Amino acid sequence: MKIRIVHLAIAVPAVFVIGIGASMAFNLWNTESSKQPAKITSGAFAGSADPADIRGSYSFGDIEKAFGIPVEVLARAFGVSAEAAGTAGLAAYQVKNFEEIYAGLSEDLEVGTDSVRWFTALYAGLPYEPEEEGTGLPNTAIPVLREAGVPSELLDAARAVVVELPGLENLPAAAGAGEAAGTGTGSGGEETRTIVGKTTFGQVEDWGVSRAKMAEAMGREPGPSNAVIRDWAGENGVEFSVIKEALQPLVDAAAQ
Amino acid sequence: MAKAKAKSKSIRFVRLGVQILFFVLIAAISVNHTLVENGGGIRWLSTASLHALCPFGGVVSIWQVATQATFVKKIHESSFILMWIGLGLALLVGPAFCGWACPLGSVQEWFGKLGRKLFGKKYNAFVPRRLDKPLRYLRYLVLAMVVWNTARLGTLVFETYDPYFALFNLWSAELAWQAAAILAATLVLSLFVERPFCKYMCPYGALQGVFNLFRIFRIRRVAKTCIDCKACDRACPMNIEVSTSGVVRDHQCITCMECTSERACPVKDTVDLVPPGPAKPKAALAAFVVPLAGTDGQGRK
Ligand code: SF4
Ligand code: SF4
Numbered sequence: 070m071k072i073r074i075v076h077l078a079i080a081v082p083a084v085f086v087i088g089i090g091a092s093m094a095f096n097l098w099n100t101e102s103s104k105q106p107a108k109i110t111s112g113a114f115a116g117s118a119d120p121a122d123i124r125g126s127y128s129f130g131d132i133e134k135a136f137g138i139p140v141e142v143l144a145r146a147f148g149v150s151a152e153a154a155g156t157a158g159l160a161a162y163q164v165k166n167f168e169e170i171y172a173g174l175s176e177d178l179e180v181g182t183d184s185v186r187w188f189t190a191l192y193a194g195l196p197y198e199p200e201e202e203g204t205g206l207p208n209t210a211i212p213v214l215r216e217a218g219v220p221s222e223l224l225d226a227a228r229a230v231v232v233e234l235p236g237l238e239n240l241p242a243a244a245g246a247g248e249a250a251g252t253g254t255g256s257g258g259e260e261t262r263t264i265v266g267k268t269t270f271g272q273v274e275d276w277g278v279s280r281a282k283m284a285e286a287m288g289r290e291p292g293p294s295n296a297v298i299r300d301w302a303g304e305n306g307v308e309f310s311v312i313k314e315a316l317q318p319l320v321d322a323a324a325q
Numbered sequence: 326m327a328k329a330k331a332k333s334k335s336i337r338f339v340r341l342g343v344q345i346l347f348f349v350l351i352a353a354i355s356v357n358h359t360l361v362e363n364g365g366g367i368r369w370l371s372t373a374s375l376h377a378l379c380p381f382g383g384v385v386s387i388w389q390v391a392t393q394a395t396f397v398k399k400i401h402e403s404s405f406i407l408m409w410i411g412l413g414l415a416l417l418v419g420p421a422f423c424g425w426a427c428p429l430g431s432v433q434e435w436f437g438k439l440g441r442k443l444f445g446k447k448y449n450a451f452v453p454r455r456l457d458k459p460l461r462y463l464r465y466l467v468l469a470m471v472v473w474n475t476a477r478l479g480t481l482v483f484e485t486y487d488p489y490f491a492l493f494n495l496w497s498a499e500l501a502w503q504a505a506a507i508l509a510a511t512l513v514l515s516l517f518v519e520r521p522f523c524k525y526m527c528p529y530g531a532l533q534g535v536f537n538l539f540r541i542f543r544i545r546r547v548a549k550t551c552i553d554c555k556a557c558d559r560a561c562p563m564n565i566e567v568s569t570s571g572v573v574r575d576h577q578c579i580t581c582m583e584c585t586s587e588r589a590c591p592v593k594d595t596v597d598l599v600p601p602g603p604a605k606p607k608a609a610l611a612a613f614v615v616p617l618a619g620t621d622g623q624g625r626k
Contacts, residue, residue: 072542074336074588075339077418077421078339081343082343082346084410085407088406088413089406089407097402098403100373100377100378107389
């Protein structure tokens with residue numbers, strides 16, 4: 070048996086066609102970024118998605134998926150109206166747009182991808198130092214962060230680099246942002262049961278996790294139902310991220 | 326003695342046709358990618374970036390995938406799939422990717438045709454053996470450095486120097502001057518030496534080349550019918566001395582089939598791509614360590 074030139078001429082393209090075709094059939098062929106951020110590798114937050122890995126090509130939907138921040142919250146924080154997002158919708162709105170549409174709003178501050186990274190970190194209670202000196206946050210982000218229960222010293226740091234956005238009257242109504250007792254995200258909606266800064270133990274109970282299960286996962290009795298988990302953790306000398314990591318899988322399991 | 330046979334003239338265009346197919350496809354997708362980014366483009370054609378279509382992207386991402394379950398920035402699942410396809414093909418028939426599909430390999434070969442016209446028999450025999458022999462291992466060093474630095478920094482470090490990326494991004498703002506300079510040097514050198522980048526620098530070629538040691542189908546010369554005319558040696562773009570090999574295990578073979586009885590060898594059934602005979606692992610190792618021993622590195626004795 071020998072392989073002839075013609076055999077190779079058929080086999081080489083065929084191997085690629087069959088290989089690519091099979092991977093497409095199994096939904097494995099993907100030529101675009103998976104929008105799956107790298108994990109934080111060390112410290113108390115090891116294993117959590119790293120906001121530093123958010124790239125310009127990320128959409129609001131990608132950030133919601135990776136960090137549990139609802140699309141509407143991101144849109145409100147960054148002053149993006151549904152009309153501005155166009156027919157593709159807010160979920161498909163890409164972070165890299167900010168560098169263009171908010172260019173020149175301030176002489177020394179810029180609202181861009183790094184602003185989104187920082188906002189995401191603040192909102193989700195994750196560590197992040199803005200990469201660029203001139204990284205600013207839009208004024209619209211401040212109330213969102215406050216409502217999410219971001220500690221005052223971090224909020225002050227954010228306030229110090231606020232960039233005023235024009236045309237705020239066009240912003241979408243924030244879908245009950247900050248009021249929803251049924252979510253930990255501060256934005257309403259059953260789908261986004263993520264433990265964030267202002268989530269209380271009571272909310273976690275509402276999401277179907279019994280106090281006994283919480284105690285088992287945390288290795289100690291949970292705080293009172295009306296206690297904000299972050300505050301309670303601080304008072305009891307426990308890292309918020311540790312409690313979050315223990316409870317979030319229970320919340321996710323209860324939601325299924 | 327076996328008879329010399331008349332060769333089909335059209336067979337020489339078969340590999341060229343496959344090379345053109347891959348070249349045009351990759352070029353079209355690259356242009357389409359740029360057009361789409363600027364609001365235009367052809368809908369039915371893939372809009373993938375060149376990174377998404379590069380099997381080497383999968384290779385350099387291995388460490389990050391293994392340790393963090395994520396890809397290096399700009400690399401996607403498709404690069405990984407292409408990597409496995411390329412390696413699977415190499416396991417079967419050696420670096421056929423290089424000889425048949427890689428557009429950078431093809432474009433060097435096409436420039437080489439011009440060099441052959443200019444320099445005749447001198448073409449592809451300019452590099453002195455002493456220099457050529459060690460330089461052929463340089464690509465393994467490049468491979469190690471690229472993989473190590475990509476793992477360390479988590480970014481596509483080779484992009485800045487990659488002539489393949491430059492070739493299809495000449496019009497793009499992403500083009501780095503270093504990559505453009507390496508591409509230009511490669512094309513100029515191709516007028517003197519066949520496939521200079523493949524021989525001395527290409528990290529993916531290096532990885533593919535290793536498969537020559539244990540590929541399933543290999544180039545075999547039948548000594549009994551060989552008339553020792555050395556036509557196979559002269560035809561080999563990688564200067565491999567086929568005329569003294571039983572089985573070609575040289576790490577630089579690209580399975581181009583130019584040496585075979587269908588092309589250069591004038592005797593039927595004497596040099597062919599065939600499945601394995603009895604295994605000779607020691608011979609495989611020796612072939613890697615002293616691939617050009619006994620020759621001047623250009624296939625001459
Ligand atoms: S050695 Fe590198 S450049 Fe040459 S054909 Fe192979 S992959 Fe392409
Ligand atoms: S001519 Fe023969 S030995 Fe040389 S690279 Fe091509 S297939 Fe390999």
